[in-house]
Amino acid sequence: MTLQELGWTPELDTAFAPYREKGWIPARLIRETSINFSAFLEGGEEIHCILCGRLWNAAEIDADLPAVGDWVAIEEGDENQAHVIRAQLPRRTVFSRKMPGNSSQAQIIGTNIDIVTVVTDAGSDFNLRRLERYLTLIHKSGAKPVVLLNKSDLFTKKELAEAASEIAAISPDATIHITSALKGEGLKAIRSHLAPGITMCIVGSSGVGKSTLVNQLYGEDWQWTSEVNEITGKGRHTTTCRELVPLESGGMLIDNPGMREIQMWTDESTLRASFDDIAKLTSECKFADCSHERDTGCAIRKAVEQGVLDAARYESFLNLETEIEALRKRAKKRQMATERWFKRNHRVKARNLDDRIQLEKDERGEI
Numbered sequence: 001m002t003l004q005e006l007g008w009t010p011e012l013d014t015a016f017a018p019y020r021e022k023g024w025i026p027a028r029l030i031r032e033t034s035i036n037f038s039a040f041l042e043g044g045e046e047i048h049c050i051l052c053g054r055l056w057n058a059a060e061i062d063a064d065l066p067a068v069g070d071w072v073a074i075e076e077g078d079e080n081q082a083h084v085i086r087a088q089l090p091r092r093t094v095f096s097r098k099m100p101g102n103s104s105q106a107q108i109i110g111t112n113i114d115i116v117t118v119v120t121d122a123g124s125d126f127n128l129r130r131l132e133r134y135l136t137l138i139h140k141s142g143a144k145p146v147v148l149l150n151k152s153d154l155f156t157k158k159e160l161a162e163a164a165s166e167i168a169a170i171s172p173d174a175t176i177h178i179t180s181a182l183k184g185e186g187l188k189a190i191r192s193h194l195a196p197g198i199t200m201c202i203v204g205s206s207g208v209g210k211s212t213l214v215n216q217l218y219g220e221d222w223q224w225t226s227e228v229n230e231i232t233g234k235g236r237h238t239t240t241c242r243e244l245v246p247l248e249s250g251g252m253l254i255d256n257p258g259m260r261e262i263q264m265w266t267d268e269s270t271l272r273a274s275f276d277d278i279a280k281l282t283s284e285c286k287f288a289d290c291s292h293e294r295d296t297g298c299a300i301r302k303a304v305e306q307g308v309l310d311a312a313r314y315e316s317f318l319n320l321e322t323e324i325e326a327l328r329k330r331a332k333k334r335q336m337a338t339e340r341w342f343k344r345n346h347r348v349k350a351r352n353l354d355d356r357i358q359l360e361k362d363e364r365g366e367i
């Protein structure tokens, strides 16, 4: 596996020049667990590495820390010393969501991602409002959106076609494919997006078939690292940690744990872009500061009344705005407090004694 096949670009090569002079080598992070990381080197060798104390301390928030998909500079270790991440290279794209719970921080799902594939089905998981949120976040990340209606073996052609057209109506720029990961159907369509150096991040609720898809595209069962998968009560493997999987046919997949919450981590301009049709209407509202609720002369409400605009989509637009407004307020209020809390929390995370010893050595400049 060459660096290019791992997604290396001329821009990265330029950014890496000062690190090369120090004798460090480039690597792409494929897995992270607290402060332990795994990475691929040129040639495809997988290594374990730790973060140097300087980067650890410099990170004000979680999103500043290296994440799966990141390119880093590694100082190589030996039998006695761990490989150390010495520097982080600029990110081309960042796919993140709001951290679950009350925090107003961003949680990074993956970086340097070209395509985000949202997996759902035409049945119990199908939820257009949730999909809207995913698509808004994908739009913000700069990656290309793909939506899969998986488990096609469980639905009729009519059900699948209806679900697909409902998705198409809310996301004109997303490519929609109908697949059955179990039967290996529709894989060709997914492969058509992949090529050497391209990274596809796969997201969606737990149990929709993300890991099954990864295995199918990989060609055999990917050997998940032991801490990655947990066997649930039903005997099903559920992914507990993100992981980058390289494909022999070219391209890389990032498998993710199922997401229960997909909250907004975005701003007004992104919101408007993903509700382009509604945003256009706002310019026709009578008042410039129209709340699009009870104001007279609201073009959006008129469109709903005339049946031009779906009422649920209008509701969703209003809710998203409220959510972003709340997020902004919360962010302001908590910024200072959360930053302090996260700094402390990062250190607590270094529970593993070995890690702590390594970190301390590193902070003293011994490694």
Ligand SMILES: Nc1nc2c(ncn2[C@@H]2O[C@H](COP(=O)(O)OP(=O)(O)OP(=O)(O)O)[C@@H](O)[C@H]2O)c(=O)[nH]1
Pocket: 150, 151, 152, 153, 154, 179, 180, 181, 182, 183, 204, 205, 206, 207, 208, 209, 210, 211, 212, 213, 236, 237, 238, 239, 240, 256, 257, 258, 259
């Ligand atoms: N009928 C049918 N079942 C499928 C399909 N794809 C996956 N499954 C089944 O759905 C269950 C969950 O699949 P996984 O691939 O583990 O789902 P996941 O999205 O990785 O779930 P998490 O790791 O928990 O997020 C397994 O029992 C699969 O065999 C499909 O296309 N059709």
Ligand SMILES: [Mg+2]
Pocket: 210, 211, 212, 237, 238, 239, 255, 256, 257, 258
């Ligand atoms: Mg899984």
Ligand SMILES: [Zn+2]
Pocket: 282, 285, 286, 290, 291, 292, 293, 295, 297, 298, 299, 300, 301
């Ligand atoms: Zn209005």
